[in-house]
Amino acid sequence: MIEVKDLTLTYPSGKGIFDVSFTVRQGEIMGYLGPNGAGKTTTIRALMGFMYPDRGTASINGLDCWSKATEIQRFLGYIPGEIAFPDGMSGDEFLKLMHDMRGTKDTKLQNRLLEMFELDPKGKIKRFSKGMKQKLGIVAAFMHDPQVLVLDEPTSGLDPLMQNRFVDLVLSEKQRGKTILMSSHIFEEVEKTCDNVLIIKEGRIVVHSDVQTLKASQRKGYVIRTKEAGAMVQALQAAGFEAGIVTEDAVEVFIIAQDADRFIKTISGFTIMDLDVKSQTLEEVFMQFYSREGER
């Protein structure tokens, strides 16, 4: 179990995190989201015992993250946000060093993970691609079968196939009762794995919600091409939708999932040449969510 209470950790620049509180129960996967520089990594630094907080406490399985950092590492797996390996090492040597420093010997799980991610750890890490380094970091974090995992952007640099393998891995670990805190930028990943989600902005937790609620309120954007753009916008706005004209023959409209039926019926009388989903980044989705939460 990860418990963070009123955690405040500020840098000389005045940035940092302020009064952050949350709990990740055993067997729960918590997604940790927010724009760059919002404080995700700072929170993780406190959890890893790299930095002591100004105020408040962070503990993992009842052990204080600063004073008991060494003990915590026995059952913790960690993927750094910006992975840097000791220089001059090969992948094998690195994994061996991790085993030796942890005092673990069993390489069964390591080999299974290497196979799962199709990684050959031979050769100098320096020559590895970004994706290979990330895979090596994943293997190093999971290979000692830790009870608790702290993952900072664990799939950055992985291709979609490997991202899916990672989702499978995380879900199977959850089945086995692992406690996981995961920061991420990829919506699908969070949607598929996390039970609950924290959103941090400018050092403060602004949303603490379960993923279902978040999904239900996710606003989708569509671009509709039609010759009657002006009339369509009027009809949509009359029905209470947020709509506007993009170009002469294109209409942009935002709806939430429960309004899908009403939306289709509203535009059913028009001649539609094309319908496109307007792609949104994870940040846009969450920030919309955040701003609506704020209005309530």
Add this chain to the structure above:
Amino acid sequence: MMSFALFKATLKKNWLLLFIFFGVLFMYAAVIISMFNPDDIAQLISMLDAVPEDMLKAFGLTTAITNMTTYLASWLYGLLMTSLPMVYSIILANRLVAKAVDNGSMAYLLSTPNSRAKIIITQGLYALLSLAILSAALFGTGVAMCEAMFPGLLDIYAYLKLNVTTMLANIAVMMTAFFFSCLFNETRLSLGFGSGVPIAFLLMTMLGNTSDQVKILKDLSIYGWYDPVKVVEGSNVLGLDLVYTGIIAVLFIAGVLIFKRKRLPL
């Protein structure tokens, strides 16, 4: 107290650096020993007549060479046996801690159940032992070369005494650089102070040697507390050896304590 796994990895990464410095110093030692001419020391000294005396003093060269041991104390231990190990120390000390913090790889060492203190003690012991091995190897090969080329001319006990004191001075400098490596999170600062302070000590010793008016510079320098020639001629250095040992211990402990307590930007 220390992590053998990490020690092994550190050794594997850094033995070549040690070997290169050993090779260079060994070569200097071989050349200087073979240049010794027991029958005509005067001839050797006359070679130096063209060089200004202050310059000779700055490089720790004395003109009062009377035998093999004094000759080596002056020519080899006057500057070479401190300046080259200093360069080694600057490079190694920065690599062992600050570089790993700066590039982020320290995060991996700390994500294992080894305390910060244990990791720093392991790295510090490597720094210390590698210099001890360098000194021992140079002492051993130096004695062997002297005995092979000029049997019986070297006062081995006096030479050992000089080697021990020089080694301790060098380790004290290593620990100075190591301390800065533990103190700073950025290579830029660690290298700046870790090289700046030792280089200042070396220059102060060289300047202080040239004239009595600036002798104070030598007294303030960690290198300036002994005169290699006087050490082999019999001056007592036991007290000084203890002082160096104390400095080494204080800097090592301070480095560990600071590293243990600071925030690491990993």
